[in-house]
Amino acid sequence: xxxxAALLKLDNVAVQERVAVIQGxxxxxxxxxxxxxxxxxxxxxxxxxxxxxxxxxxxFLPFSDAYPKTAEVLSKVLLLARDxxxxxxxxxxxxxx
Numbered sequence: 637x638x639x640x641a642a643l644l645k646l647d648n649v650a651v652q653e654r655v656a657v658i659q660g661x662x663x664x665x666x667x668x669x670x671x672x673x674x675x676x677x678x679x680x681x682x683x684x685x686x687x688x689x690x691x692x693x694x695x696f697l698p699f700s701d702a703y704p705k706t707a708e709v710l711s712k713v714l715l716l717a718r719d720x721x722x723x724x725x726x727x728x729x730x731x732x733x
Contacts, residue, residue, distance in 0.1 A: 637669055640710060646717045656709070660719030662731050667716070672708040674716070682730050684712055
């Protein structure tokens with residue numbers, strides 16, 4: 637995650653042990669790198685449902701693992717790093733609580 641964040645120039649993403657810590661414009665978040673469990677800090681879990689295999693392959697990320705959980709973690713980190721661009725009302729409602 638550290639290398640991918642650097643390659644994508646995500647200067648608002650830091651890796652601390654097993655979690656990626658993201659400082660978005662709307663809040664601060666963590667994404668566990670093993671389970672993809674996402675939290676808003678301070679606060680509780682964020683429920684972000686991944687889109688699985690039917691859309692796999694639409695985004696090519698060189699040097700990233702093809703393992704689905706890795707893709708889920710990375711997609712959540714990318715989403716939350718640009719939280720000001722989120723359009724999904726269910727996710728925005730959770731962030732703004």
